Amino acid sequence: DVKVTQSSRYLVKRTGEKVFLECVQDMDHENMFWYRQDPGLGLRLIYFSYDVKMKEKGDIPEGYSVSREKKERFSLILESASTNQTSMYLCASMSGTEEQFFGPGTRLTVL
């Protein structure tokens, strides 16, 4: 079974803090994705990566950066957290097929 794990299920941070969200997959997938999920807006793609050290902006990259130093790990960084970044963050990985395997999500609250 493919397993995608995320470092935290729930996170509370203060405005202006630097926040790291970690994602690890164990199936040697090339492609990894970060989404945020908000009510009524569905899943919106923040960043994705097709290979180590490679990254592409998604639809809403502003305020975020990513790092992929190893194939299995994809990190999302909020450089200076703001209240409008309060959301559910989902990481996914994918091989050459269309199925994306999702992690359980991190519910981030920025106060």
Next chain:
Amino acid sequence: QKEVEQDPGPLSVPEGAIVSLNCTYSNSAFQYFMWYRQYSRKGPELLMYTYSSGNKEDGRFTAQVDKSSKYISLFIRDSQPSDSATYLCAMSGSSASKIIFGSGTRLSIRP
């Protein structure tokens, strides 16, 4: 206009009913169509995957794609309380392109 439109619900039906969930889309380049199921406090998981037009059946679930109308459906027969979840449609233009998700329909099956 969003690329993918999905009624957010909530939809509540009695156990045993046939459920119909739908999405419309605007991009005629979409060729891959998916349905994901997301239980509360979990990440989405792939339920059905269809390429181009036609029907696909898997147990109690049937996915239908009508590319001429830009309309996709998911039917659930003999619905069970365990089917209560949010259902997200998703689609993409090619195996290399990003996936666009609908906002999800929240479904509740009453015992």
